[in-house]
Each structure stands twice: as C-alpha cells, then as structure tokens.
Amino acid sequence: MSDVKISAAPRSEFGKGAARRIRREERVPAVVYGHGTDPVHVTLPGHELMMALKTPNVLITLDIEGRQEMVIPKAVQREAIRGFLVHIDLLVVKRGEKVTVEVPIVVEGELAPGGGLLEHVLNTLPIEAEATHLPESVTLSIAGLTIGDSVLAKDVKLPAGSSLAVEPEDVVVQVLQPQAEEPSADSATEEEAG
Numbered sequence: 001m002s003d004v005k006i007s008a009a010p011r012s013e014f015g016k017g018a019a020r021r022i023r024r025e026e027r028v029p030a031v032v033y034g035h036g037t038d039p040v041h042v043t044l045p046g047h048e049l050m051m052a053l054k055t056p057n058v059l060i061t062l063d064i065e066g067r068q069e070m071v072i073p074k075a076v077q078r079e080a081i082r083g084f085l086v087h088i089d090l091l092v093v094k095r096g097e098k099v100t101v102e103v104p105i106v107v108e109g110e111l112a113p114g115g116g117l118l119e120h121v122l123n124t125l126p127i128e129a130e131a132t133h134l135p136e137s138v139t140l141s142i143a144g145l146t147i148g149d150s151v152l153a154k155d156v157k158l159p160a161g162s163s164l165a166v167e168p169e170d171v172v173v174q175v176l177q178p179q180a181e182e183p184s185a186d187s188a189t190e191e192e193a194g
Contacts, residue, residue, distance in 0.1 A: 003132075004052040008032075008042035008062045019087070028085045032062065032071055034092035040064065046085060053085075057101045057134040060090065072099065072131065093131035100128045100165045103135055105156070105172065109143030116147040116175040125156060125172065126165035135159045142173060150174035 011022070011029060019029050027043040042064060052058050053073060062069045071090035079086050093099055102124035111118060125138055140156055154168035 003059045003061060004048075004055075005061045005063065006044055006048050006052065008044050008064045010065065011041040011043050014041070023084075023086070028088060030088045030090055032064070032069060032090045032092060034071075035094070037092070044088070049088065050085060056104050056136050059093075059132060059134065062090070070094065070131070072101070072134070095130075095132050097131045098128050099131045099134070100126060101134055103127050104137045106137045106139045107142055107173065108139055109141045111142060111175060112144050112146040114146060116145070117178050118142060118145075119174050119176050121171045121173060122153075122166075125153065127158060127162045128165045129159070129162040133159075133161055135162065140172060142175075145175050147175050147177050 008030070009027075011018075013021070022029050022043050023046070025043075026046045028046050028049050030042050030044050031039050032042060033039040042062070044062075052060055053076060057072060060071050060073070062071055070093050072093055073088060074091040075089040077086040077088070078084065091099070103126075104124050105120070105122065107118070107120075127135075127138075129135065135158075138156055138158060140151060142151070145151070151172045151174075152168065153164050153166050153170045153172055156164075156172060158164070
C-alpha cells in the first residue's frame with residue numbers, strides 16, 4: 001500500500017474560468033468530502049497528483065493549511081484526448097475504517113493446450129478492505145483452464161483483511177470456444193470465379 005503526502009491549497013474561485021486558470025498553473029481542482037463534513041474545495045499540484053494516481057487505490061495524506069487529512073481517490077476526471085487531469089474527488093478515510101474499492105485483476109499462467117479464448121468478464125474486483133491497507137491488485141491464476149471453465153469471484157484469493165463486495169458467484173474470467181471465421185464475401189467471389 002502506497003502512502004503519498006501532497007500539499008493542498010484552499011480554493012475560493014469556482015466555475016470554468018477559475019478551473020482553467022488553476023490548470024494553467026499546473027494544478028488540479030479537487031473536492032475533499034466524507035465523514036459528514038462539508039466538502040472542502042482545494043487545488044493540488046498536477047505532477048505530484050498524476051504520479052500518485054499511477055498506484056491504484058493510493059492512500060494520500062493531504063496537508064491543507066497545516067491540517068492533515070487521509071484520503072483516497074473516488075472519481076478522477078481526465079481530458080479525453082490528451083489525458084491530463086481535469087478534476088478529482090477525494091474521500092476522507094480514517095485508520096481502521098473499511099472502504100469499498102475497485103482493485104485491478106492481474107491474470108497469470110497459461111491456458112491448457114487446445115486453445116480457447118480468455119474472456120475477462122471483470123477487469124477489476126470490488127472489495128472491502130481497511131482504508132490504510134488497500135491492495136494495489138489481486139492475482140488470478142488461469143493455469144490449466146480449458147474451454148468451458150470459469151473462475152468465480154469467490155475463487156479469487158484476497159489479501160488478509162479484505163472481503164468481496166460482489167456476489168461470490170459472479171464470473172471473473174471464462175474460457176470460450178473460438179468462433180470459426182466465416183469466409184468473407186471477397187474470398188467467396190474469388191472461389192466462384194476461379
């Protein structure tokens with residue numbers, strides 16, 4: 001679990017014009033909310049935030065004018081073409097508190113000989129874990145799976161202290177029969193002409 005410290009500055013200007021000015025200064029507008037408190041509007045340094053968000057479910061300690069807040073990213077908005085950060089919502093968390101997060105699934109191993117296509121029904125797995133011990137990912141072995149096999153959420157090994165936040169019978173990955181390719185109209189026409 002990664003813990004990053006970032007200094008935040010309070011924000012008093014709102015609207016598109018203010019947000020654009022903030023982004024020109026290489027900062028990102030953000031809102032911090034949770035635990036029944038009023039939302040706090042802040043700006044964060046863009047590069048530091050971008051680097052922190054490379055770690056899934058990163059725990060961030062914000063320094064807001066000397067006050068420390070532990071937060072996790074809840075909603076990240078990026079610009080569609082270039083991908084830069086536009087806005088972020090941060091959820092306040094406390095030590096020992098359980099939160100629900102989406103954890104990336106890492107698949108390892110090889111399917112059994114004989115083919116089959118691996119379909120990822122879920123790319124992330126919703127789990128509940130302590131806010132200060134959020135896993136970066138869960139690993140799923142597909143070694144030896146054959147056509148028709150599937151792995152259910154209950155079969156995924158979770159880190160200690162974590163529990164599923166989906167139905168245990170939900171399919172995570174499954175092995176499908178490859179579809180036979182239909183001859184294209186061009187090749188059918190060539191065979192008839194030949």
